[in-house]
Amino acid sequence: MDSFARALPARPSVLALCAIGALAVTAIPVAAVLAQTGGEDFTVGETGRSYARLQDAVNAIGTGQGTIAIAPGTYRQCAVQEGGTVTYAASQPGTAIFDGTACEGKAALVLRGQAARISGLTFRGISVPDHNGAGIRLEQGDLTVAQSWFTDSEQGILTANDPGGTIVIDESTFSGLGNCDDSSGCAHSVYVGDYGLLRVTRSRFERGTGGHYLKSRSGQVQVAANSFDDSAGRATNYMIDLPAGSRGQITNNWFVQGRDKENYSAFIAVAAEDQTHPADGLTIAGNDARFAPDVRRSSTFVADWSGDKLALGPNALGVGLKPFEKR
Secondary structure (H helix, E strand, O other): OOOOOOOOOOOOOHHHHHHHHHHHHOOOOHHHHOOOOOOOOEEEOOOOOEEOOHHHHHHHHOOOEEEEEEOOEEEOOOEEEOOOEEEEEEOOOOOEEEEOOOEOOOEEEEEOOOEEEEEOEEEEOOOOOOOOOEEEEEOOOEEEEEOOEEEEEOEEEEEOOEEEEEEEEEOOEEEEEOEEEEOOEEEOOEEEOOEEEEEEEOOEEEOOOOEOOEEEOOOEEEEEOOEEEOOOOOOEOOOEEEOOOOEEEEEOOEEEEOOOEOOOOEEEEEOOOOOOOOOOOOEEEOOEEEEOOOOOOOEEEEEEOOOOOOEEOOOEEOOOEEEEEEO
8 A cells, every 4th residue: 555655778689587586486496396295285385294284384483484385276265374485386386276255454475574475375365454465465575476366355565665675577477456445645566665676577467457467666677577467457547656666676577457446647657756776777668559449549658757877769659659858
């Protein structure tokens, strides 16, 4: 929620970003992910012991490091990670579903350890009384999310602040997320607080139900090779919002703006709230942006409140879309 608080460079290559993202993702132990679970659903790979409750498996790892292989099934469970480095991995990607249950009135996974890695999980139907129920609530530490699905909830991923931390999201889908139902602010598909680095690659954002698709207060962003499909969105706002400014790059993404918008004035917004990070050199290039086929309007691809020197273009823009506007 919001209460958490023209020089033209050579076109950047997304390949380097994807390679970096892939390195982070492959750090998840493959052997543990493929481990055969026993009679219970959550198996700690390092010990081979299985548990009926995810929280018990998390507690067994404690402040250490371990991998939990999750058997296929639909789980109305949640867990809180208080320490250590934990990998949560579906034994078969897409078959382990966390449905409708939030811990501490926050999320299916509440993370405040040293690091967490998520692979192959589905989070759906998460809602809480203050309208910001998430699949993942990250309160501190590093986070890697790979090949996971966040759907039909109030938020996908919501974080607090950790300026020394890194968040990597790769090959994941965010669908049917977001709202502005709480008086203190909106929920978004992904909302990252003041982190050191946010990297989002090869992921899909679609069918938003309010707020922004990707909102980040991180000091550096690398958003590459994603699709932002707002054609079936409802009451949505920006595709990417960097409300505090940010350096880095937004490259080789695909954007489609739909008809039903709370705010259609821009696709990408830079420093629209309170600028705490410089945006000098922020590269926005190699992207394809347009309106859905039945939409006829004017908008701006990049709206900038920072006054810093952005590195903009080239981008392929559809009819009615202005490249840049200073606000």
